[in-house]
Amino acid sequence: MVGADGEGGLKGRAALVTGASSGLGRATAVSLARAGADVSLVARSEEELKGAAREISATGARALVVPTDLADEGETGAAVARTVDEFGRLDVLVNAAGTDAPGPVEDLDAAGWDRTLSVNLRAPFLLARAAFPRMREAGGGTIVNVSSVAGKKGWANAAAYCASKFGLTGLTEALADEGREHGIRAIILYPGAMATNWGAFSPEERQQKDTAKAPATQVLPPERVADFISWFVASPPEFVLTEGIVLPIGEALP
Numbered sequence: 001m002v003g004a005d006g007e008g009g010l011k012g013r014a015a016l017v018t019g020a021s022s023g024l025g026r027a028t029a030v031s032l033a034r035a036g037a038d039v040s041l042v043a044r045s046e047e048e049l050k051g052a053a054r055e056i057s058a059t060g061a062r063a064l065v066v067p068t069d070l071a072d073e074g075e076t077g078a079a080v081a082r083t084v085d086e087f088g089r090l091d092v093l094v095n096a097a098g099t100d101a102p103g104p105v106e107d108l109d110a111a112g113w114d115r116t117l118s119v120n121l122r123a124p125f126l127l128a129r130a131a132f133p134r135m136r137e138a139g140g141g142t143i144v145n146v147s148s149v150a151g152k153k154g155w156a157n158a159a160a161y162c163a164s165k166f167g168l169t170g171l172t173e174a175l176a177d178e179g180r181e182h183g184i185r186a187i188i189l190y191p192g193a194m195a196t197n198w199g200a201f202s203p204e205e206r207q208q209k210d211t212a213k214a215p216a217t218q219v220l221p222p223e224r225v226a227d228f229i230s231w232f233v234a235s236p237p238e239f240v241l242t243e244g245i246v247l248p249i250g251e252a253l254p
C-alpha cells in the first residue's frame with residue numbers, strides 16, 4: 001500500500017513521528033518517507049534513531065534525529081520547533097510512542113501511573129498543542145494518535161495503560177472537532193496485537209505470548225499498520241476518518 005497519490009504522494013510534506021526508534025513508530029516513519037515525506041524522528045534512544053534515519057535516507061527523504069523525553073514539556077515543544085526549523089513546515093504528527101506500568105491497581109504506584117499517562121496522553125496533547133498553530137497557518141494537517149484495543153476495553157492489571165488510551169480517544173475527538181474549520185484532521189487508531197513483542201495484549205497475555213513468533217492470523221505486521229497510516233495521511237484532505245480499529249484476521253473485536 002502506498003499513499004493515495006501513489007509513490008511520492010507526500011513529497012514536500014514534513015512529519016514528526018514519536019516512538020520512531022522501533023516498532024510501529026519506526027515503521028511509520030519509514031513508510032511516510034517512502035511516500036516522499038521528510039520525517040522528524042522522536043524518541044529517547046539517539047542511537048536507535050540514527051539507525052532509523054539511515055533507513056530513511058536510503059529512500060531519498062530527509063530525516064531529523066530528535067532525542068526527546070516525551071514526559072518533559074520543554075523537550076516536546078523543542079521537538080516541534082526543531083522540525084519546523086529544519087523542514088520549514090509541519091504537516092503530519094504521529095503519536096506512536098507508548099509505555100506501560102502493569103500490575104493490579106492496589107500495587108500500582110503513583111510514579112508508574114504518572115509516567116504512563118505522561119507519555120501516552122500528556123505528550124500527545126503537548127505535541128498537538130505545539131503543532132496545531134503550525135498546521136493552521138499552513139491551511140491544514142493531519143494528526144494520528146495510536147491507541148490500542150486497550151483503549152476500547154479495560155483489562156485487569158492494566159489500569160494506567162487503559163486509562164491513558166481511553167483518554168487519548170477524548171483528546172483525539174476534541175482535536176478533530178477544533179481542527180475541522182482549519183483543515184486539520186485527527187484520527188485515532190486502535191491496533192490489535194502487532195509483531196513487535198509489545199502488541200496490544202493484556203499484561204497476562206503478554207507474558208504468555210511472543211508476538212514476534214505468533215501465527216500471522218494473530219498479529220499485525222507493524223509495516224502494514226504503518227502503510228495504512230501513510231495511506232490516510234496522503235488521502236485527499238476532504239477525506240475524513242476519525243477512528244479505525246485495525247486487527248489481525250484471527251482477533252475478535254474488543
